[in-house]
Structure formats: C-alpha cells, structure tokens
Amino acid sequence: MLCVRLLLLVAVVGTDEVQYTGAVLEHEPYSSWEAGGTAILQENARIFLEHAALAKQQGADIIVFPEYGLTSNNLEGGDVLSLAQVVPHPADQVVLCLLNKTSSHTQVLRELSCGAAQLKLYLIVDLIELVHCSPNQILDCPDVGYYLYNTQVVLDRCGTLVARYRKKHLFLEAGITAGDESDATAVFTTDFGVTFTLQICFDILYESPGVANVEGGVRDVVMSTAWMDELPFLTAPQMFRGWSAGLGVNLLVANYHNTRKGMQGSGLFPGASGQLSSYTYDHHHSGSTLLVASLATNTSTGHSTRVSRSRKDLFEGGEQHRGAQQKPQPQEMVFKHEDLSRYNHLLLEEAASPITASLCHNDGLCCSVTYTFLGNTSTTEHYMLLAYSGLVEKGGGVYSMYTQVCSVVFCLSDEVNSCARVEGEDPPLASSFLLQEVSGMFEDLHVFPSVMSRDLTLVSEQLWNFDSIPLSSSNQQEAIIHVKKETDPLLSATLMGRWYQRDLVYHSGLR
Template identity: 40%
Template sequence: MTVYQLYHSKWFLSTLSCSSLPANLPWSLWVPIEVVAGAGVKYTGAVLEYEPYDEWGEEGGLGIVRENSRVLAEYVNLAKTQGADIFVAPEYGVTSIKLHQVKGDDLFSLMHYVPDPGFLFAPCILEVDSSNIEAIRTLSCAALENQIYVIVDMGEASPCNIDTASKNPFGNAIDNSYDCPESGYIFYNTQVVFNRNGTVIARYHKKNLFLEPEFMPGTEPDEQAVFTTDFGVTFTLQVCFDIAFLHPGVTNIETHGIKDVVMSTSWVDILPFIIAPSVQNGWSRGLGVNLLVSGYHLPELSKLGSGIYRGFSNMAHDYVYDPESGNKLIVSEVESVASVSGKSPSTPRKSGKTSLSPKGNNSIRVRGSAEGSIKLGRDHLFLYDDLSEFSREILVHGESSEPHQAEVCHQDGLCCSLSYTSTSSLNYTFMAYSGILVEGFGVYKVYAQICSVVWCQTEDISTCARVDDQLPENDEFGPFTITGNFSVGHVYPMFLTRNLTLVQNDLYSIDGNGYTLTMSTEVPTQSLMTTGFYARWYQRDP
C-alpha cells in the first residue's frame, strides 16, 4: 500500500475522529458551532517572536531543523492552551538564517519535501526514514494533536528531475518552473499551512525574495496563497518582503475581498520609514485588514517585531518590538467576517491579550541555554535610508502654542502640507519625496511617494531618526494635520515614537478624498520620531 492509498484508507480516516482530539480537553468543548457566510466571527490568533536554534553540530542541518521543530511544536501546544485557533511561526523559524552560510549537501540537509496541497496529505502519518521530512512531520503532528491551524516557513526542496522525484515520499509532480539545476532540486522559501488534522492545505512559495540567492521566486498564481478555515475566515499568506509589493497579499485582498493576512518574516529595519511595527500596522490600517505577523528575533541583525494588527475591526494592536524580549508568544482575539458557511469547533478562548515568554512560568527552553534564547543587553542594529534627495523644510522651534504652516513638493506633482503647533525645542523636518528608493544594499528599487515629519538630531538631514545615538529628553509635537495629494491609492500611514513604540490608532484620524489623504491629531504626541504617509506606486517599480 502506497502512502497515498494508506492516507485515504478507511482505517486511517477512522483514526482522525475522537482519538485525534487532544486528551487534555473534554469532548464537550468540541461541539461544533454554526458559522454563516457574511456574518461577523471571532477567532483567536497566536503569533510567535522566535529566535531559532542555529548551532551547527555533528548532525548538521538535521540538528537545527529537529530542535526548532521541537520547540515550535511546544509553542503550538502552549498557544492551544490559551485558546488559539491559528498559530504562526516566523520566516526561517525551522531552518534559521544559518541556511545562508552553507552550500551543497549541508544546505540540502536544511531543506524539506512539502506535499502538494491538492493531495490533502497529513505528513504526521509518514513513517519513511528521511531527514528531509522530519520537521514537516513534527509540525503536522503538533497541529493534529492540538487541533489547531499551524503556519510555518521552511526551506523546500522541490524535485525537478525523475531521479530526485523518486526520492520525494509525497509523490509531487516534477517541478518544471525553472531549468533544473545540477542538484536536481529547485529550492523555495515556503510557507506551509496545516489544518486541525495536520493536513497540508496550502503551500506558498515566496515571490519577492530579499537577498536570498539559495531560493527561486514562486511562479504560481496568487490564489495558491489563499486558504479557508473551519471558523469561516479566509486568509492570504505572505512572507516578509512580499509586504512591499502587490503580489500575493494586496492582489488577493483586492481581488477576493480577503480581510485576514498571515505573515512570516525575518525583518530588516531601515529608518526612518521601514520599521517593523510601523510598516505592519500601517499596511493593516491602510488596506483595512487584520494582519498576523510572526517575526524572527535577532536584533543584532536588525531582526525583530511580531504582532496582531486589527485594521479590519477595532484598530487595536498587540505587538512586541523589544531587543530583550527573546521568544515571546502573543495570543489575542480577532474580529473578522466569515467568507463561507460551516461548522467550527467551539473551543475555550482567552479574552484580550496574553503574552508568554520563556522568562515566566510557561518557559520553553531552547537547548544549550537555561533561559531559552534570551541574551541580556543586546545590540539593536539599524540601517538608514538616504534622504538627501527629499524636498524638506526645517520646522520652527516651538516657543508658544501658536499654529504654524509648512508645505513641500517633489516630483510627479506631489505636494505635502502641514499645520502644526509645537512647544518643542528639538529639530523636526517636514519631507516630501516621489521617486525610486533603493533598498537591500542597492539591490532592490521601489517607487514610493512620502509625506512625513521626522525628528532629527540637528538640522542636517543625515541626522534624522538617528535613534542609535543618545536620545534627547521627551518633548511634545502637535497637534498637527498632514495632507498629501498622492498619485496612487495604496497609501499607508506611519506613526512611531523615538522609543520605537506605535502611537495608538485611535489617537489620530485619517480622512481621504480620492488620492488626497489627511492625517490629524487632536492632542500633542510625546517623543515623536516619524509620522505621515508612505504610498507605493507599484506599477512604476523598475
């Protein structure tokens, strides 16, 4: 009997009934509840800020993926005890970014076979002895044992010739997306979705790679990133740098009316505008969607930030952005709308926000460290954008509460206006820009339009947003109103303090008339770093 035949046999299907439910939950909690398409629905999301294990030992890549999948499975269990319906792990959460330092057989030891979602296969049942399925089997079993949706990111080895295809226990078709390399495999940065039975129901190959030469970009239609849950909510997937582009997230939101997005990331902060919580909250609010983000924690390489952002519902956000946080699980309820009718298991839920860290009683320890992955006194690396081509006006230092006006314009007819009051003696600059921005150490070019107020150390624009130098005392800026006449409709707000915390969404309003948008506050903002709008002109990307 083949694996496929085994999986679809009456014997195996019978094992997915009562016996597959977690033993620590009474059967009465699993009475189905009706879900009606178009009606409001609540679910509980769990996102993990995680620093993966990355020590290369005698087991090589297997040791890394084995340890990370074990720890992630424990966090899946912990999320379920908090009532979570869906759990999200970060980009490179299984392999670690050690993947970028190895080649050949060592690189392949970090890769995994992933079944075609059309097979509706649960890797948990697989008894094949192969190191390249260990993590996907472990995490499939975690989803099954805890009856929870699990989204993980892993390196995928996709066979592209007959010989390597014969080694894939899932029997996927030969991958003809690219010319087949000498290894016989095409490697992808892949998000995998397991349903409550541990079945792979979606597989998304990251389209917009960021300095990832080991991988090829995904070529499948954007719909391959979409999946629907038994609680009636349809999600779209995206990975890290995808958030800067149309595909797949924006396209699926606008084409299919999707209101909920799952994102795995290994972020890189670029001040003053590309900062994890600011970008993620602004994208969520600008598109009117809920965004669940799980981030890789390594502040020394500018990697941190995870959260649940509710741009579709009440605008509240639960997030962590702290170099000292180590591994941290955020569990919180989300309001959405059902896209399909059906029946969902009724599970106990925690109201509000629950943040769990290895420091507390719910500690999950990573091998080799008595305190998980926490390292005290950690450095936080920041990169900076070149602002020299921005139009700008230095704002007057505040000595009274009298109102002031400023206006700056740039290319493509972009003009930004500002009305503000300020009692601050610090330096603030009002900026406008329309054109190409170069990111990723000169590799990637995106077309953007920006209207922004930015705090600067001095009147020199090269000192703007330099939070890695000594910060000044707290001050107050505003109230203010910023208006920009953009050329596009994809405009995202940004509002961050010098303490690198978000300003609550209910403390400022956003109004629009066509492509003209206005942001207003009614009270002063303390320790402002950056505020305004960041618009993306996707169609003009080089």
C-alpha cells in the same frame, strides 16, 4: 487517527462576523551546525510545538511562525540541502502524520503535522522546500538537479497540508528560487470560516500576493518574516501596523528575533482605525515571545476589527506593547538608515500658534503639515517635513521600488540625514513639538500610515486617525493623519505610498 473537518464558527459577533483567536511566535532559532542540519530542524520544531501548545491553552485557533524560524538563516554553516523538506501538493490533501515511511526530507514536516493534529490547531510554518528536477527534461533545471524555495505551508487541525506558498520577492537569498505560481496558491480557508492569504517578508512591499488577494476580497493575512529594521519609515511595527491600517485588514506577523542584525517586532494588527494592536518590539529580550489575541472579521463586507484584548502580555493604555523594560543601550540598537538626501525637505520653524507648511516633489506630490511649537522645553528641537516621489533602492541597490512619501520626522540637526537617528539618544519625557495633521495627495490608492514615538513605540491609534479619500476622477487620493491628542515625543508621522504600476514602468525601461 480519525479527524473530522467541520465548519466551526468560533464566535459570532454579529451578522457575518466571525471572531477567532490568533497567535504569533517571535523566535530566535537554534542555529548550531555542530550536530547537523536535521538537529537544527528538530530543535526548532520542538520549540514551535511547545509554544503552539501554550497558545492552544489560551484558545488559539491559528499560530504563525517566522521566516527561516525552522532552519535559522545560518545557511552557510553547513549543507543547506539537509535543511530542506519535500512538500506535497495541497491538492493531494496529504496528512503527513499518517505516513509510515519518511526520509530526512519529510521527517520534521511529519512531526509538525502530528503536532497540528494533536493540538487541533492551524500551524503556519516557513521552511526551505526541496523540489527535484531533471536537467534533461526541464530546460531551466539547475545542474544540481533540484530547486530550493522559501515556502510557507499551512497544516490544518487534522495535520493535513492545505496550502503551500512559495515566496515571490526574495531578498538577497542566494540559492533560493523565486516562486512563480498564481497568487491563489497563497489563499486558504479555515474551518472557523475565515479566509487568509499568506505572504513572506519582502512580499509586503509588493502587490503580489498580499495586496492582490486583499483586493480580491481576503481580509486576513498571515506573514512569516525575518525583517531588518530601517529608519525612518520601515521599522517592523511601523510597516506592519501601517500596512494593516492602510488596507483595513487583520495582519498576523511572526518575526525572526536577532537584535544583533536589527531583527525584532511581531504582532497581531487589526485593520480598523482606533482598535488595539498587540505587538512586541524589544531590543533587550532574547529568545522567543508568544503573543495571543482575539480578532474579528466581517466575512460579508470584508471589514476587519479587533474586538477584544490579548489574553497574554496585556498592558494598560492604547497599543498593547510588549517592549523593553528599560531604555535600550546604544550598542544594542541596530538599524539601517535610508539616504534622505534625495528627499525634498523643509525645516519647520517655531510657531506659538498652529501653522501649516507645505512641500512638493515629483509627479505632483504635495505634502502639508499643521503643527505648533509649545515652547515648554529648554532645548531646541528640529523637525522636518519630507516629500518624495520616485524610486528607492533596497538591499544595497539590488532592488528598486517606486514610493511616494509625506512625513514629519524628528532630526538631530538641520541636516536631513540626521533625521530619525535614535542610537545613543535619550528620548525626552516631553516635547515642544505638537503635530496636528500631515497630509498628501497621492497618485495611487495604496498608502500606509504610521506614527511612532522617539522611544520606538507605536503611538496608539486612540490618539490619531487615518483618512483616505479617493478622487472619483482619477487614481489619486488624499491621505491624512489627524492627531487628536498630544502624544509622547514624536519620532515620525508618515504616509508611505507604494505605486506598484510605476514599478513596472521603470523596470521595463519605459520612463
């Protein structure tokens, strides 16, 4: 098999601007241990390549698969070692498809390499990586004689393994070792002229590797995840769209699909405000969903925009959303809920004309909202302004991180922990609450905006915009969501800041 690597610009939109077609697969993996771990790998790899072929037919250059999509996350049902693959070092430029001898720990990766070469398509695959070690030679080598990593690998159009990134920020992953290699290991450049950085799930809430590589000039990000939704700020579409918009980057994210555990929501999110996203967030659907969309990156200025609509699953209107065709039933909707009792909160009083309310919390964080109650519905609606600067805990208190939040949230009552409770609630067709603006003065330069409706869809960015104004005299910035037109009944409008350096201060005990 002969494969020649050529630098090919798929489409040139303007000076230094490259257009390419990306694809993501939301996937509910085969997970039965009845036939063993190898059978799990082979069946999911078969499904991956089947959808990769469909994506290629639609012009895709690169496709992303979910975290644990190859192995499933049913790791306690059998011998986890049988799910692991040995991954060559990218510097060796190994084409696994050309290997004559393979073992059970390389066979499935070889099949994926052959598929990438046959389809002439970049594959981004998350897997469990096996690394052998000797306890006699390596001080921290486990007694079992090997490490397991949660690893993303990149196979190019020739089937060559060109990148390997080991997840740094694990989330309750027993038996898996956190990666400690340079953020540069997450970066790769394609033959269509676009440089990407990799990241896996919980990584998105931290600076390394994604934000660090974006600040180094990378403008396109591919992410594998098994994301579990948390209201009111961290559902999948909120987090992914907000991260993309806040950093001004293209984000291609493939999620594990398991609505019984609150896992769904994948998409291709362009960084430029006002452009269209293509995403799926479906509490009814089971199985796999393929999304394909055209994206563009300015490789000179680092400015990323969406230049055309998805070739698949298009809908009229703003964000291109493949969601449920009917309202999800209460028992089908699974969410974690953040404890909001620590947040300063203000119940917004009814006002027939625009009114501004403000609320502050720690570290000088002050939030403001401008709104109106139209009085055109017969029911009373509760909305609160929330403000918080401090540590929040995730994973049942195992992890903590420093956030700053300004948010306007729908609530069932005047009690703060009734906010963003949608299970069992019928979203109304109209609302008396009309948001005009929410803003805050943040102490760090990483703020992620999101606006979500009570039917659990993203409000189109055709209806709102996000502005971030750094102050030259400090690390502060003013962040603003400005709503330009009336939206569907609002669930939340949020500015979520991550103060990465404050994480380090708290974790070192230097409070």
